[in-house]
Amino acid sequence: MIETKATVHINASAEEIWKYVIRLDDWWLRSNPREHIELSLIDADEIKQGTRFNLKEYIAGIRGEAIAEVSQMVPLQKLVWKSIEAKYYLICFSVNIEEGGEFELVENPDGCMLSHHVWGRIQMPLLNKIVEWFFKNMLKGEKKDYEHTYRELLFVKDEIETRNT
Secondary structure, eight states: OEEEEEEEEESSOHHHHHHHHTTHHHHHHHHOTTTEEEEEESSOSSOOTTOEEEEEEEETTEEEEEEEEEEEEETTTEEEEEEEEEEEEETTEEEEEEEEEEEEEEEETTEEEEEEEEEEEEOOTTTHHHHHHIIIIISOHHHHHHHHHHHHHHHHHHHHHHHTO
16 A cells, blocks of 8 residues: 655644635645646535545656545544545556545644545556555655645645734
């Protein structure tokens, strides 16, 4: 499995951060314009449990496309998403991936910790180990995925803290 988790501290209340994070379709594209291509809601006009969305992005230089769903939502604490179908285009072939992420918000006395744990599992039993090894070792994919995810969280932090000054 490929996975990483990034965390930032935000000087704001859980309510402020939560209201911002659940507008994923508003801020996500702006948070990393070099690697994010699209995030559009499919069957709803807001993020809530069961909302499906299209997601297109680059991870470690590899273009991916997914249809995902918010599978769990605990207000002020957690938003979990998981792909229904996802494909990444590696060199001259496509790789089916099961992927997902969990935003977690933990309040502390001077603000909140916001984390995003993202993961992916290659759905090609015969080539799983080879493709995973190539992504992790040749492309430094987990490191680049961490940087990608951390950049998103820093964007959220900056947007919220700038708004509060």
